[in-house]
Structure formats: structure tokens, C-alpha cells
Amino acid sequence: MTATRLDGKALGQTMRAEVAAEVAARVAAGKSRPGLAAVIVGDNPASHVYVRNKHKACTDAGLATWVHTLPATTTQAELLALVARLNADPAVHGILVQLPLPKQIDEDAVLRAVTPAKDVDCFHPENVGLLAVGHPRYYPCTPHGVFHLLARNGFDPAGKEVVIVGRSNIVGKPLALMLAQKRTAANPAGGDATVTIAHTRTADLTAVCRRADILVAAAGVPRVVTPEMVRPGAVVVDVGTNSMDGKLVGDVHEGVAAVAAALSPVPGGVGPMTITMLLVNTLAAAEHIDG
Numbered sequence: 092m093t094a095t096r097l098d099g100k101a102l103g104q105t106m107r108a109e110v111a112a113e114v115a116a117r118v119a120a121g122k123s124r125p126g127l128a129a130v131i132v133g134d135n136p137a138s139h140v141y142v143r144n145k146h147k148a149c150t151d152a153g154l155a156t157w158v159h160t161l162p163a164t165t166t167q168a169e170l171l172a173l174v175a176r177l178n179a180d181p182a183v184h185g186i187l188v189q190l191p192l193p194k195q196i197d198e199d200a201v202l203r204a205v206t207p208a209k210d211v212d213c214f215h216p217e218n219v220g221l222l223a224v225g226h227p228r229y230y231p232c233t234p235h236g237v238f239h240l241l242a243r244n245g246f247d248p249a250g251k252e253v254v255i256v257g258r259s260n261i262v263g264k265p266l267a268l269m270l271a272q273k274r275t276a277a278n279p280a281g282g283d284a285t286v287t288i289a290h291t292r293t294a295d296l297t298a299v300c301r302r303a304d305i306l307v308a309a310a311g312v313p314r315v316v317t318p319e320m321v322r323p324g325a326v327v328v329d330v331g332t333n334s335m336d337g338k339l340v341g342d343v344h345e346g347v348a349a350v351a352a353a354l355s356p357v358p359g360g361v362g363p364m365t366i367t368m369l370l371v372n373t374l375a376a377a378e379h380i381d382g
């Protein structure tokens with residue numbers, strides 16, 4: 092079997108065009124132009140690539156966008172002061188603070204300082220709580236991207252066994268919540284699936300992964316999902332973006348393509364979908380805040 096490619100670059104472009112059309116219609120109707128402020132602290136080269144790509148995607152879709160680049164020596168007080176200014180700025184509907192932050196900064200404190208209505212990453216505990224009770228204000232970008240990458244390729248998770256390898260706050264935990272939840276009008280990305288969260292300390296990880304109709308690799312460990320961990324015909328989503336010997340590699344071993352029915356590539360899979368969902372959320376934030 093050679094796996095079908097779950098092409099996040101192509102789907103991301105399609106969905107960005109949908110956002111662009113909605114933004115143009117919104118502005119033509121005299122409403123506000125959605126605006127995203129991105130904050131990046133320090134010199135992490137990958138983070139700079141991601142923020143540059145987010146900025147370009149926003150510009151291309153007609154959103155207003157600003158990047159605030161702060162030095163690695165920035166103090167927590169300086170960063171909190173910037174977040175407070177952005178919270179108060181009516182042109183800014185979405186605020187994202189690129190992670191990771193330098194060691195001297197308390198990440199949780201910064202994420203809690205973003206006003207929940209502008210928290211387009213969906214990292215604030217209030218938004219995580221709303222997601223957990225099935226009334227999401229926003230969906231977190233990477234899990235939402237995974238949902239659309241599956242659903243829009245004809246792999247509806249409803250009724251399926253999903254195994255997620257990884258339990259991070261950004262991907263594993265919120266994705267498990269979303270995919271296990273009932274799909275309702277208020278929760279359209281509820282997955283109606285049977286979900287297992289596994290991780291690299293799970294006993295007999297191979298046996299657990301082989302139960303999956305849909306296997307999501309989000310452990311942040313290069314090639315941790317190997318061909319024998321995949322049931323023939325399963326759908327595999329690779330969320331990993333690991334740097335190895337200067338090369339970008341996912342959490343899924345290349346050999347999985349011979350076993351799986353469908354597989355998302357790295358690069359070109361979940362990554363571009365993450366950025367697309369940020370645009371979706373910024374438009375939703377403008378609608379939420381300004382109407």
C-alpha cells in the first residue's frame with residue numbers, strides 16, 4: 092500500500108482563500124478589518140520562520156497584521172506591558188505570543204495575560220475550559236488543522252478509534268478533547284470518536300497504536316511511530332516538526348507510507364494547516380469582538 096498524501100499545503104491554501112473572501116466581504120460591508128498582532132521574543136530560528144509565515148499568510152488574506160520582535164533579554168514585565176497594550180488596542184482582534192519563550196519568562200503568566208476574546212491560539216485557561224465543556228470560543232490551531240485535514244479528505248473521525256501519541260497542552264490534550272466530544276452546532280469540530288491518549292512512556296505503545304483507525308503522532312520525537320506500530324490501512328497524521336542534522340523530520344518514520352492508507356507529510360501537512368487556522372480564528376475574533 093502506498094499512502095494517500097494528506098496535503099496540508101493545498102488544503103491550507105483553499106481555506107485561506109475562503110478566509111480572504113470572507114474578510115473582503117466583511118470590509119466591503121463597512122465592518123472592521125480583522126487584525127492579528129504576533130509577538131516573538133528571542134532568536135529561535137524556527138519560531139522566526141513560523142511568525143514570518145503567519146505574517147505573510149495574514150497579509151495575503153487581507154488581514155491587518157503586526158509583528159512585535161523583542162530581544163532575548165526581554166523581561167517578563169516588558170512582555171506583559173506589550174500584551175496589555177495589545178489587549179487595549181481596538182485594531183487588534185487576535186494576539187499570539189510565539190512559543191517557546193526565553194527561560195526568564197513565565198510562559199503561563201504571559202498566556203493568562205492575553206485577554207480571552209483575543210486569544211486566537213486558544214491557550215488561555217478560560218478558552219481551554221470552554222473547549223473542555225464543549226462550548227468552544229475558538230479551537231486551538233494545530234488540533235483544528237488536524238481535524239480539517241482529516242474531515243476534508245473524507246476521513247471523518249466519527250465512530251473511529253483514534254490514538255494520539257503525545258499529551259502536550261498545544262496538541263495532544265486539546266485534540267483528544269475535540270475528537271472525543273459530541274459534534275453539535277456549537278461544537279462543529281467535535282469528533283464523535285473513541286480516543287486514547289498515549290505517550291512515549293505508554294506500556295506496549297506498539298499494541299496501543301495498532302488499535303488505531305486514525306493515529307496522530309504528536310510526541311515531538313523524531314520518527315517515533317514506526318511501520319510496525321501502524322495497522323495496515325490506518326490513517327496517520329504527523330504533527331512532528333523536529334530538526335535533525337539540519338533537516339526537518341516528523342514524528343513518523345518514512346516506512347509508514349507503505350502501510351498506512353493515508354499519511355500527512357512533513358513538511359506540507361499539519362504545519363500549513365496550523366497557520367491557516369490562525370487566520371480562521373482571527374476572523375472569528377473580529378466577528379466576536381466587533382460583530
Ligand SMILES: Nc1nc2c(c(=O)[nH]1)N[C@@H](CN(C=O)c1ccc(C(=O)N[C@@H](CCC(=O)O)C(=O)O)cc1)CN2
Pocket residue numbers: 137140141144187188189190191212232233261332339357358359360361362363365366
Ligand atoms: N503561539 C504559538 N506558538 C507555537 C505554536 C502555536 O500554535 N502557537 N505551535 C508550534 C509552532 N507552529 C506555530 O506557531 C508552527 C509549526 C510549524 C509550521 C509549519 O508551517 N511548518 C512547515 C515547515 C516550515 C519549515 O520550513 O520549517 C510544514 O510543516 O510544512 C507552522 C507553525 C510551536 N509554537
